[in-house]
Amino acid sequence: MAKYLVCGNYIGEGMRGLMKEGGSSRRSEIEKLVASLGGNVECVYYAFGDYDIYGIFDMPDSAGMAAFSLQAASxxxxxxxSIPLLTPEEIDExxxxxxVYRAPGVDWLP
Structure with a gap:
């Protein structure tokens, strides 16, 4: 499975819904959506700053992660x-x- 860091922001009524339902309720809904797409939620955290909510998900593939994003954003x-996360071993590989790559404006290859 592929691992993703997922970041989100609630907009308008979404924030009001979070305040009404609470964070645990929204986490449960996230877990249901991820599971329905064949994935697993490792963790969910709320924060203040650039994003309102962060999660780490294991998804079967990029299409599954895209489906999550489309469903939630729709x-x-x-x-x-979403940001794909790689293990140190994947970076080793x-x-x-x-x-073969030539940088722009450079006429030599290292």
Missing amino acids: SGLVTVS AAKRTG
Whole structure:
């Protein structure tokens, strides 16, 4: 499964709904949506600052994460951003892969 950091902001009525229903209720709804898409919620945290809510999800693939984002954002009451998370071992594997790349404006390859 792919792991994602999910960040969201409540908008207008969404924030009023959070205040009315409470954080535990919203976490439960998030868990239901993620499970219905074949994923698992590792954690959910509320915060103040750039985002109102953060979560770490295990999703079967990028399409599952996109489906979550589309479903939540289509309400018009929340915005969602997701960031793929990679393990150190995945970075090790990526570092072993080589490709050919020339930086813009540079006429030599390292």
